[in-house]
Amino acid sequence: MADLRPDLAVIADHIRPHSRVLDIGCGDGALLAALRDGKQVDARGMEIDGGCVERCVAQGLSVVQGDAGRDLAEYPGASFDYAVLSQTLQTASRPDRMLTELLRVGRRAFVSFPNFAYWRMRSSLLLAGRMPVTRALPVSWYETQNIHHMTVKDFEQLASDLDVRLERRWFFTRERPIRPAAANWRAESALYELQRG
């Protein structure tokens, strides 16, 4: 699992062997393949991009082409031990509903997202007066898929409003784990393990 993105590597480390996992927005299937091969996990994926789905299926992964905002509703409740949503929540049309759906189909969920309150973002807005373009958010405002930027504080507030329990959390900057102190300033991205309250 050495090649996984840092948030995916943490997720892969913390998922129990032989569990059932749904990775929503699974991209090219890196996490799914790692879970299947390393932990004998029943790993399924959902992905909106047909090219990505084709590459996943060509690796023998079980991936369905679909739009999570619409198609997640078709899964029965608690059909997975874990639902994973990595770097995708900020693209949802309604992140609050997406989070609720995640914890309906999964007993637990892992959610990672870019932190818009990271100090480089703040300085870009404060000093340059421009929407930030950074390593974690490399696309200009007019073509980004990220339509609901959020911060660490925003996410924790939403979790509290939705009665979602924050089981564990990890923070990353420059693709490396960092300590949680002042994470809303210092973290480029955040990862949470969640459970229904």
Place this chain on the structure above:
Amino acid sequence: MSADVTRLALPDPLPLDGGGVLDQVVIAYQTYGELAADGSNAILLCHALSGDQHVASLHPVTGRPGWWSRMVGPGKPIDTDRFHVVCANVIGSCMGSTGPASAAEDGAPFAMRFPVITIRDMVRAHIALLDALGIERLHAVVGGSMGGMQALSLAANWPERAGRVLAIATSSRHSAQNIAFHELGRQAIMADPAWSGGDYYSAQIQPAAGLAVARMAAHITYLSEAALTGKFGRNLQDREAKSFGFDADFQVESYLRHQGSGFTRRFDANSYLYITRAMDYFDLAEEHGGLLANAFAQTGARFCLVSFDSDWLYPTAESRHLVHALNASGAPVSFVELSAPHGHDSFLLDVPALDRVVKGFLDG
């Protein structure tokens, strides 16, 4: 690869969904690749409405390459160096398996005395063939269009017989529009005076005109509007100007007439009636208490569904409907809508992404 027609007589009468049994059923089939000693590498390929068992060998009537020779063979996505591929002509058809042109007990062709059959009856015959061949459990069952319906029916009704199910450009049921197009084809056949209530086998004239019209109408449904426009546009056929008559002025007319007449040389009109009827009767949910998810309650198989964005005959929504049912029943399922310009026929044509998906799903 041999083009010989291999036949097997089923040892027992075949029970039918419509009641009664079919006696002395003969199944014509082809195999490619060696069956492993433990029998674990068999793939059942199911052909479509006008298809046959000659998947990857020369067609004995037309002399043309098999209908999926681009997909099946040594080193191809369905690799016959690795898999033992079996393809059987469906019952009701006319390429060697028992159908309306076969002799009934009195020695005369069944014609319209042949019982109306279902997709599940076709699959029941396939299962009987697999039993006779000693193939207990398939590595996979694979099919496109009506072949996909057979694959799904096998998964639903004989869940222990296949480990993987690959259903391409297909549906769990025939829609009103699907039935309507088939009815158009059947009425064209029956309106041909030469059809004679189905008793034309010993006559001088065959109902070729009716069958050709049926095929022409169906062929339009297999192609996308963009494919027809791209291929023919409004181009004229071998002429500089319109004839102000009813010859095939346009290339698309000439093409359709050619498709229609070519079809009548290899296909039996009554078989066309019976097979289209079987497809119209197909409704996997109805067979399982009205809930599609119930059809897959017993399955332990992995599923892969593929649709094409230009297929308006069995559109992506039909595959999604199946995916939702499979998710609800907890079955591992993959689904991808591939982009291809050819319409429903994309599953037979050069779509490299389909090759990769088929190979990945069967190998993985």
